[in-house]
Amino acid sequence: MSYSPGLHLLAELKSVDSNLLNDFTELKAFFMDRIRFYGLNQLGDVFHNFEGGGFTGMVCLTESHIAIHTWPEFNLATFDVYLSNYQKDNSAKAKSLFEDTADFFNTTDYTLREVRR
Amino acid sequence: MSYSPGLHLLAELKSVDSNLLNDFTELKAFFMDRIRFYGLNQLGDVFHNFEGGGFTGMVCLTESHIAIHTWPEFNLATFDVYLSNYQKDNSAKAKSLFEDTADFFNTTDYTLREVRR
Numbered sequence: 001m002s003y004s005p006g007l008h009l010l011a012e013l014k015s016v017d018s019n020l021l022n023d024f025t026e027l028k029a030f031f032m033d034r035i036r037f038y039g040l041n042q043l044g045d046v047f048h049n050f051e052g053g054g055f056t057g058m059v060c061l062t063e064s065h066i067a068i069h070t071w072p073e074f075n076l077a078t079f080d081v082y083l084s085n086y087q088k089d090n091s092a093k094a095k096s097l098f099e100d101t102a103d104f105f106n107t108t109d110y111t112l113r114e115v116r117r
Numbered sequence: 118m119s120y121s122p123g124l125h126l127l128a129e130l131k132s133v134d135s136n137l138l139n140d141f142t143e144l145k146a147f148f149m150d151r152i153r154f155y156g157l158n159q160l161g162d163v164f165h166n167f168e169g170g171g172f173t174g175m176v177c178l179t180e181s182h183i184a185i186h187t188w189p190e191f192n193l194a195t196f197d198v199y200l201s202n203y204q205k206d207n208s209a210k211a212k213s214l215f216e217d218t219a220d221f222f223n224t225t226d227y228t229l230r231e232v233r234r
Contacts, residue, residue, distance in 0.1 A: 005188065005193070005195055008127065010232060010234065012122075044163030044165070045163065046160055046161035046177035048177065056160065056178075060163035062167070064173065064186050064195075067181075069122065078199075080199075082197075084186065117127065
């Protein structure tokens with residue numbers, strides 16, 4: 001039997017204020033707020049600041065995951081949100097969560113790929 | 118300045134033995150072994166078994182991440198490996214890690230997308 005889990009968005013956010021890319025504290029709080037707002041279910045997370053600036057972070061959800069990796073030296077972040085549709089269609093939430101994240105970084109300069117898995 | 122972080126592979130592994138998809142214990146040990154083998158650097162991980170079968174897991178790396186989500190009821194897993202090239206080109210390791218994972222699940226029935234980010 002074939003099954004299509006859901007929508008995975010992959011984005012490269014460019015020309016982002018390097019201050020927002022240096023330390024995960026604000027972004028982690030923002031993700032936690034958005035996860036509650038959209039009624040998603042968090043299983044755990046890993047966030048890590050690199051020496052010299054930049055960070056990496058992941059949030060594991062019952063609906064799949066969110067991931068962020070930043071390169072402040074290039075004013076760049078890559079962002080993933082993958083939400084499966086186990087009990088309801090979460091595609092709109094994935095798209096909104098990406099838009100919220102672009103707003104957080106205050107940029108409209110990005111590439112966005114939509115992968116239906 | 119433009120910068121291309123690295124290769125992200127997204128796979129749907131199909132027709133997988135549902136026993137391998139039910140519980141993360143074996144796969145987690147396999148990932149840890151492969152991470153050491155390829156000289157990747159783990160920052161943390163989250164693995165979770167769902168009631169009724171199936172699991173979700175992520176490993177956060179300095180090189181980016183690995184993620185797995187399973188649906189034993191559909192003999193399906195989705196797998197991501199995204200390795201950035203900060204100090205060296207890790208594309209070959211990403212591809213090998215995918216091939217190892219398909220071997221672990223003992224399947225050649227999969228779709229694979231390669232995204233250069």
